[in-house]
Amino acid sequence: MSAGLQQEYAELPDTLSVSLLGRLIGFLRFMRGNGYQVGIQEDHDVIRMAEFTGLLDRRRVRWGLRALLCSNCDDWQHFDELFDAYWKPLNRTQEQRSSHSEKMDSKNGLAGQQGGGDQVAEADHAEEGDDSDAGDGGSKGGASAQEAKARTDFRMLVDESQMREMEHLVEKLAKQMRRRMTRRQRVQQYGRRIDLRRTVRKSLRYGGTPLDLAFRQRKQQLPRLILLLDVSRSMSLYSFLFLRFARGIVEAFKDADAFVYHTRLVHVTDALRERDMSKAKEKLALMSLGWLGGTRIGDCLKRFNQDYGRRIVNSRSVVMIVSDGYDTGDPDKLADQLRQLKQRARKIVWLNPLLGREGYEPIAGGMQAALPFLDLFASAHNLESLLKLETDLMKL
Amino acid sequence: MTEISQFQIRLAEAGYVAENDLAATLLLLSKLERPLLLEGDAGVGKTEIAKTLAKVFECPLIRLQCYEGLDVNSAVYEWNYQHQLLAIKMQEADGKSAVSKEQHIFSEQYLLKRPLLQAITMDKSPVLLIDEVDRADEEFEAHFLEVLSDFQISIPELGTIKAETKPYVILTSNGTRELSDALRRRCLYHYVDYPSFDKELRIVTSRLPEINQKLAGQVVEYVQALRKMDMRKTPGIAETLDWAAALLKLNISSLDKDPELIMNTLVCLLKTKEDHDAITKDVSDRLIAKAG
Numbered sequence: 001m002s003a004g005l006q007q008e009y010a011e012l013p014d015t016l017s018v019s020l021l022g023r024l025i026g027f028l029r030f031m032r033g034n035g036y037q038v039g040i041q042e043d044h045d046v047i048r049m050a051e052f053t054g055l056l057d058r059r060r061v062r063w064g065l066r067a068l069l070c071s072n073c074d075d076w077q078h079f080d081e082l083f084d085a086y087w088k089p090l091n092r093t094q095e096q097r098s099s100h101s102e103k104m105d106s107k108n109g110l111a112g113q114q115g116g117g118d119q120v121a122e123a124d125h126a127e128e129g130d131d132s133d134a135g136d137g138g139s140k141g142g143a144s145a146q147e148a149k150a151r152t153d154f155r156m157l158v159d160e161s162q163m164r165e166m167e168h169l170v171e172k173l174a175k176q177m178r179r180r181m182t183r184r185q186r187v188q189q190y191g192r193r194i195d196l197r198r199t200v201r202k203s204l205r206y207g208g209t210p211l212d213l214a215f216r217q218r219k220q221q222l223p224r225l226i227l228l229l230d231v232s233r234s235m236s237l238y239s240f241l242f243l244r245f246a247r248g249i250v251e252a253f254k255d256a257d258a259f260v261y262h263t264r265l266v267h268v269t270d271a272l273r274e275r276d277m278s279k280a281k282e283k284l285a286l287m288s289l290g291w292l293g294g295t296r297i298g299d300c301l302k303r304f305n306q307d308y309g310r311r312i313v314n315s316r317s318v319v320m321i322v323s324d325g326y327d328t329g330d331p332d333k334l335a336d337q338l339r340q341l342k343q344r345a346r347k348i349v350w351l352n353p354l355l356g357r358e359g360y361e362p363i364a365g366g367m368q369a370a371l372p373f374l375d376l377f378a379s380a381h382n383l384e385s386l387l388k389l390e391t392d393l394m395k396l
Numbered sequence: 397m398t399e400i401s402q403f404q405i406r407l408a409e410a411g412y413v414a415e416n417d418l419a420a421t422l423l424l425l426s427k428l429e430r431p432l433l434l435e436g437d438a439g440v441g442k443t444e445i446a447k448t449l450a451k452v453f454e455c456p457l458i459r460l461q462c463y464e465g466l467d468v469n470s471a472v473y474e475w476n477y478q479h480q481l482l483a484i485k486m487q488e489a490d491g492k493s494a495v496s497k498e499q500h501i502f503s504e505q506y507l508l509k510r511p512l513l514q515a516i517t518m519d520k521s522p523v524l525l526i527d528e529v530d531r532a533d534e535e536f537e538a539h540f541l542e543v544l545s546d547f548q549i550s551i552p553e554l555g556t557i558k559a560e561t562k563p564y565v566i567l568t569s570n571g572t573r574e575l576s577d578a579l580r581r582r583c584l585y586h587y588v589d590y591p592s593f594d595k596e597l598r599i600v601t602s603r604l605p606e607i608n609q610k611l612a613g614q615v616v617e618y619v620q621a622l623r624k625m626d627m628r629k630t631p632g633i634a635e636t637l638d639w640a641a642a643l644l645k646l647n648i649s650s651l652d653k654d655p656e657l658i659m660n661t662l663v664c665l666l667k668t669k670e671d672h673d674a675i676t677k678d679v680s681d682r683l684i685a686k687a688g
Contacts, residue, residue, distance in 0.1 A: 037581045045428050052427060053400055053420065060400060063420035071580035073435055076587040179464075209481055225653075 021053045023048070027065070027086050034082055058087065132393050155165070167244040169383060173249025177390045178222070220335050223346065223393060225249055225256040228304065230323035231293035232262045238353045238381075242322050247272040247385070257312055261300035267308070297323060297366055298333030305340050314344040317345045318393060322380065324354050329368030338373040347375040357380030399423060412441075412448035413591075413598045421586045430687045431544045431565035433529075433580065436588035441631015442568040445588075446525035449564060456522045460511040460565070462532035472539060472549060474508045478485060502553040512543050514563035516559035524563040528570060529579075537579050540567075544582050591633060593620055599633060600640050607644055615640045616659075617687035619665065622675075628668045651684045658684065 016268035024046060032038040045068055053060040062083055070076045206212075227246045231239040238259075246258040252271045259270045303345060313319065319341060327334065342348055354360045356379035362371065371377065375391055379385050404419040414422070414626075422445070425432045434442045452459035460471060480501045487497050509517065515524040526540065543549060547559035567583060569575060591599065596616045601607060619636045642661050643651075649659055659677055666672050 037577065039581065045430065047422060048428055052423065059416075060398075060420060061402075063417040064424055065585055067421040067424050067432070067584045070585040070587075071433070071577075071583065072585070073587055076585065209485060211478055211481055213477060316435070 006073075020190045021050070024050065024055065029070070030086050031069050031082065034078075036069050036075055040067060042068060043077055044231070098158060106300075125381055167241055170241055170386065171244045171248035173386055174245050174385065177249070177250045178252040182355075202309035222253070224312075224314070224316045225253055226312065226317055226319045226345075227256070227258040228265075228300075228319065228321045228323075229258065229260045230262070230295055230297070230321075231260045232326075234295070234326045235322075235353075236322050238322075241273070242380075243268075257308075259304065261297070261304075263296050263299070265300040265303040266309075295323070296329035297321075297325075298329040298331075298337055301334065301337035301341065305337055309341065309344055313341070313344045314345050318347045318349060319345045320349045320351060322351045322353075325350075325362060325364045325367030325370065327364070329366070331365040335369040336372070337371055342373050348373055349376040349377055349378070350374045351389075352378035353381040354387060355379030400568065402507055406601070407448055407453050410448045410451040411600060411602065412679075413595055414445075415595065417494060418445075418586060418588075421584060425541075425566075425584055426453070426564060428584070429562050430563075431583045433567045433569065433575075433583035433585050434588055435569050435585070437590065437630060437632070437658070438570055439634055440588045440590055441633050442588055443525065444633075446523055446566040446568075449566065450523040453521070453523065455520050455565065456518070457525060458511050458515045458522050458527045459527060461527045462529050462536075464531055464533065466532045466536055469538060470510055471536070472510050472512045473551060474510065475502070475553075476506045480506050498589070504554070504646075507554070509549075511516060512539065513549055513557065515563040516523060516547055516549065516561075517557065518561060518563075521561040522563050524565045526565065526567045527557050529567045530569040530575060534576065537561060537576050541578060541582065542688055551610075581586050590630075593617070594618070596633065596636060600636060603637055604640055607640060608649060611643065611650055612640065614684070614687045615643065618651065618683050621683050622665065625674075627666075627674070631665045631667075635665050643673075652688060655681055655684060 009195075025043065028038050028042055046065070049068060050061075053064040055061060062080075065083065066076070066079050070079055079266060090337060115381060176208065194213055199210045199212070202212045202214055203210040227242075227249060229239065229242050243260070246268070250256045250258050250269050257267070258270050258272055260266050338348065352367070352390045355362070355377070362368065363375075378389060378392065380389065400416060400423060403423050404414055404416055406415045407419060407422070421432065424430075428679050432447060436442055446459075447457060483501050483506070484497070485567060487500070490604050492500075507513075511524070515522055529540070532540075544565060548556050550556045575616075596619070599610055600612045600616060601609075615636065619631055619639070623630050639661060641665060642664050643658075644659065646657065648654065648657065648661075655677065659680055662672070662675060662680065
């Protein structure tokens with residue numbers, strides 16, 4: 001116990017101030033048990049904190065501890081509840097009430113209730129074994145719920161609100177994609193290098209002294225994404241989600257383009273870039289005549305190659321076709337068009353949501369014809385597989 | 397009077413209206429010499445806190461604005477290459493050994509100090525504001541950690557530079573990216589929320605002393621109601637102050653007198669086209685009536 005504190009509480013009986021400090025240390029254990037990041041540093045700092053907040057004014061102790069122990073918004077929001085649970089005498093017996101507190105292990109629970117001087121020793125004791133607990137506590141429920149969400153096949157979402165939420169997540173994921181992809185690139189080419197040849201060249205006018213340094217920096221080459229979304233009836237469970245995905249993509253990648261197709265091909269980039277949701281829907285509705293009918297992938301690809309191919313597909317383009325491969329058109333035609341596309345584009349990716357289902361084999365005529373031309377054939381039936389996509393894209 | 401409320405008054409004198417829990421946190425920051433991480437929506441006055449703190453401690457404010465791609469050369473230090481090359485040329489004639497020449501050109505004389513290095517080599521503890529730390533790349537956090545936990549910076553050619561004075565460090569984050577646990581762990585934490593009606597009213601009247609009480613009340617009530625609506629860009633405190641100042645300039649003494657004119661001043665509050673479209677005259681009139 002520090003000298004300053006001893007002085008401040010000189011008038012208190014020794015046992016009382018010691019037991020207060022013990023309770024305080026006990027609180028740190030309690031918070032650690034609840035998933036807060038509490039280490040040895042905090043043990044030291046809490047005593048120094050007590051020197052100026054004192055220990056007798058609960059409000060001030062609360063402010064001090066909150067600043068010290070919280071490390072994110074979530075911690076911040078749950079702090080008061082836990083603080084009251086520990087310090088309010090009435091609640092002391094029902095510490096395990098909130099979902100948070102339930103994760104508290106019994107040793108810490110005990111420590112919370114005892115108070116007193118022997119506590120410090122107990123706390124030191126707990127040091128080694130407890131670290132794992134500290135890590136997993138906290139918002140574990142949230143994490144596993146998140147995980148479950150990531151694995152849910154999009155077609156299993158029946159509930160309207162679940163659907164909204166998933167759409168939101170998918171769009172967000174698409175937007176973050178660009179950020180993560182550029183970052184990955186930067187790590188690969190970390191640091192800038194001096195371009196010796198050009199530096200020497202520039203140094204000529206200074207008589208050989210390299211005053212002006214020339215730097216070499218590899219140009220960042222993000223793939224140019226082109227999405228072709230199948231919106232025929234067989235894809236109806238997925239098409240709206242992929243539209244949201246496309247919306248996120250065209251918003252994040254300035255040079256990305258998106259098309260939807262069924263029996264016809266429609267350019268939807270501008271409609272998706274419309275920031276006002278209701279207007280975007282209006283535009284899409286106008287274009288959507290014939291949606292959810294049959295598919296003629298071959299014809300649509302032909303259209304694409306003729307009208308847009310030359311203009312927007314180049315050696316930087318990655319063409320992403322989202323379809324289940326159920327085609328009412330001629331498989332040979334599809335193969336032919338894919339061959340043409342392949343000559344122009346950098347890569348062709350085919351996303352087939354059915355691939356995530358157990359027992360699915362890509363035997364549909366169209367799919368069979370397409371397989372030889374694909375650089376990547378992946379499922380895209382849940383969040384996890386969409387996330388994996390960006391790593392695959394960078395590898396291409 | 398407690399230390400905390402004294403400190404709160406000093407903050408108020410420097411022009412910042414702080415709740416007592418924030419004052420307690422800031423006091424803790426100066427006592428424990430630990431960095432403080434401030435989180436909250438844009439426009440709640442996070443950056444302002446650092447500025448005020450510099451005023452209160454009467455020390456310089458060093459600001460490092462983070463951005464994607466921020467690197468050591470612009471955040472920590474850089475060698476002055478041109479200067480070094482000239483020095484080499486000049487030394488060519490005096491027959492010093494290569495080692496001593498090298499030592500000379502890699503001495504502090506040729507070091508350009510960037511914010512982080514500057515902050516730990518000042519005579520008086522400065523306030524170091526690391527703004528929008530979440531925008532910096534994850535790999536860069538390592539450099540922050542070195543400064544924030546040990547208050548030292550290692551430079552390969554020079555060795556480790558230890559802090560002569562420890563800066564008061566404030567980090568702000570808008571949550572564009574999750575910060576690493578290691579960084580969070582080093583820091584004290586405070587979540588800054590939009591101000592309550594009372595607090596915002598006090599801010600407006602302290603910044604704009606000439607405003608009349610009625611208008612100030614209406615303005616704050618209006619903005620508070622606006623924040624509850626679903627907006628693309630929720631107006632922060634700076635917007636409230638801008639708007640109030642604009643109304644003062646136009647000699648408007650009460651919101652309900654001239655709703656047309658009020659509509660034209662909303663440019664101070666609404667920063668996107670969508671928000672402009674959403675707040676029609678009817679909506680605005682309703683808000684004014686409520687604020688009455």
